[in-house]
Amino acid sequence: xxxxxxxxxxxxxxxxxxxxxxxxxxxxxxxxxxxxxxxxxxxxxxxxxxxxxxxxxxxxxxxxxxxxxxxxxxxxxxxxxxxxxxxxxxxxxxxxxxxxxxxxxxxxxxxxxxxxxxxxxxxxxxxxxxxxxxxxxxxxxxxxxxxxxxxxxxxxxxxxxxxxxxxxxxxxxxxxxxxxxxxxxxxxxxxxxxxxxxxxxxxxxxxxxxxxxxxxxxxxxxxxxxxxxxxxxxxxxxxxxxxxxxxxxxxxxxxxxxxxxxxxxxxxxxxxxxxxxxxxxxxxxxxxxxxxxxxxxxxxxxxxxxxxxxxxxxxxxxxxxxxxxxxxxxxxxxxxxxxxxxxxxxxxxxxxxxxxxxxxxxxxxxxxxxxxxxxxxxxxxxxxxxxxxxxxxxxxxxxxxxxxxxxxxxxxxxxxxxxxxxxxxxxxxxxxxxxxxxxxxxxx
Numbered sequence: 001x002x003x004x005x006x007x008x009x010x011x012x013x014x015x016x017x018x019x020x021x022x023x024x025x026x027x028x029x030x031x032x033x034x035x036x037x038x039x040x041x042x043x044x045x046x047x048x049x050x051x052x053x054x055x056x057x058x059x060x061x062x063x064x065x066x067x068x069x070x071x072x073x074x075x076x077x078x079x080x081x082x083x084x085x086x087x088x089x090x091x092x093x094x095x096x097x098x099x100x101x102x103x104x105x106x107x108x109x110x111x112x113x114x115x116x117x118x119x120x121x122x123x124x125x126x127x128x129x130x131x132x133x134x135x136x137x138x139x140x141x142x143x144x145x146x147x148x149x150x151x152x153x154x155x156x157x158x159x160x161x162x163x164x165x166x167x168x169x170x171x172x173x174x175x176x177x178x179x180x181x182x183x184x185x186x187x188x189x190x191x192x193x194x195x196x197x198x199x200x201x202x203x204x205x206x207x208x209x210x211x212x213x214x215x216x217x218x219x220x221x222x223x224x225x226x227x228x229x230x231x232x233x234x235x236x237x238x239x240x241x242x243x244x245x246x247x248x249x250x251x252x253x254x255x256x257x258x259x260x261x262x263x264x265x266x267x268x269x270x271x272x273x274x275x276x277x278x279x280x281x282x283x284x285x286x287x288x289x290x291x292x293x294x295x296x297x298x299x300x301x302x303x304x305x306x307x308x309x310x311x312x313x314x315x316x317x318x319x320x321x322x323x324x325x326x327x328x329x330x331x332x333x334x335x336x337x338x339x340x341x342x343x344x345x346x347x348x349x350x351x352x353x354x355x356x357x358x359x360x361x362x363x364x365x366x367x368x369x370x371x372x373x374x375x376x377x378x379x380x381x382x383x384x385x386x387x388x389x390x391x392x393x394x395x396x397x398x399x400x401x402x403x404x405x406x407x408x409x410x411x412x413x414x415x416x417x418x419x420x421x422x423x424x425x426x427x428x429x430x431x432x433x434x435x436x437x438x439x440x441x442x443x444x
Contacts, residue, residue: 003078010307011087011110017078019070019103027066028099035062049245067097075107085112089313110309113358117365120302123423125295126432130284132277145253148263154250157212163249164198164210166190168221172239181233181335183425192246205230206241213245297422301358308357313350316357320349360412363419372422374414379407 007049031052035058041049055062071092079086086109095104150182151163151442158164170177177188187203197207221241225234252262258268264273324345328338338345366372380398387397401407 001074001077001081003081005082005084008108010061011113011309013084013109015078015082015084015107015109016076017074017103017105019074021100021102022098022114024066024070024101024103025099027070027417028062031066031069032058063098066236067094070097070103071105074103074105078107079109082443084109086110094343098330101371110311111359113306113308115304115306115361117302117362117369120300120303120366120423121364121426121441122428123296123426125292125299125300125427125429127429128288128432128434130281130288132280132284136280139279140280141256144264144276145256145260148254150252150254151249152252153215156248158197158210158245158248160197160211161251162199163251164195164207164213164245165247165249166195166210166239167244167246168193168195170239170241172237174233177234177239180237181231182233183320183334183340184231185334186235187231187423188240194249203239210243210245213248215245215247218242218244292427292429293386293420293424296427297359297420300362300423301355304358304362306358307352308361313353313357316353317346317349320352320356321345324349342367360416363416366419366422367415370419370422373414374411374418378414382410383407386410 001020001023002178004016006016008013008014016444021089033056035104036048036049036051036054039054039057040046041053041057044050044053049057071094075090075092091108093106093108095106097103097105109217154162167190170187172180178185181187195202195207197210199205201207203223203225205223206221210219213219221243222238223230223241224238225236229235229238250393256269261267261269261272264272264275266275321432325338328341383398383401387394392400
């Protein structure tokens, strides 16, 4: 066998392979003999037909089987001989094949990136202190209290701090807002829409023009959208709204007492406080651990610069695009808005895909060097967890994985997690004071 390799670009190579005619003919003989044992031709008992007649009767089938077998086996031998690993199914171009002929073909492949494995022990990270104080607990309790708030109709004029229920339609430049900003349907028209009466709610200045109104009244409201408004087509434009006040709502907060605690299945406020603190502790520790892992991964990726196999990046980019679009739709983003953002979505997805692909190759190299492996029990345990997550019967989920060769993805996921666990254990993590959260603007 003769193999030559030509570089076609980053992570892309072409193998020119030639196999001696004698080996091709040997495979023809083996496959023909197998057909001969089972062949039932007129005038001959099964397995007794002459070789020449069997070759003639089953020529196409024998030839196809030999071709598939010798190309597959020779391709694998060629990769092993040259120390190459293809990350995609090869593109095979047959140049010559037949009885008495040397096999010749071209195999275009993409290979794993070539890079020096960086120092991955002692990666730096900062771990913010995860202490939960009484202020945090009080904020959480007040959030729960807001969830139990009661809204009662107020038989009086609208005041700051109330909630107002309105029907409205809006125009700008004499045209319905929907025509100017198709993706902002909610800004154009709404029915029974609740707004908290505060200066910055909805559109700045909107609710101030409703103060003093009672249920059943109608008002005209004129607003100017901020220059940094979330809907770009409306930035800086003036809009007129016809508003009908459906109702004035007054929010009443229940007291933080044992009765309140029982609505959350706690025996007392003391028990509720303890439970809230425990939940906050767990949540904060989870967030801190996730942040540390992200820092370690980012530090590892920054230490390697390499080309990546385009087909693998493209496939992962498609996965990320699908995920972004699905999440956008779940948040209520329209198809038109998604279409207009397709370039931004693609660019974001491509960057994320490149990081994921680079990380996967790094994880495999580290796992190989550190002899990190994934056992069958770990693989099955993760499959069961995924089945429960997707609310699918585990046996069916496992069967689906087997049918679509999905266990490879599960294996990679578990291996990646184990490698990051190893990196975290070996990392140089320093404690740090929490970074103060930015002062939030008034809620809308």
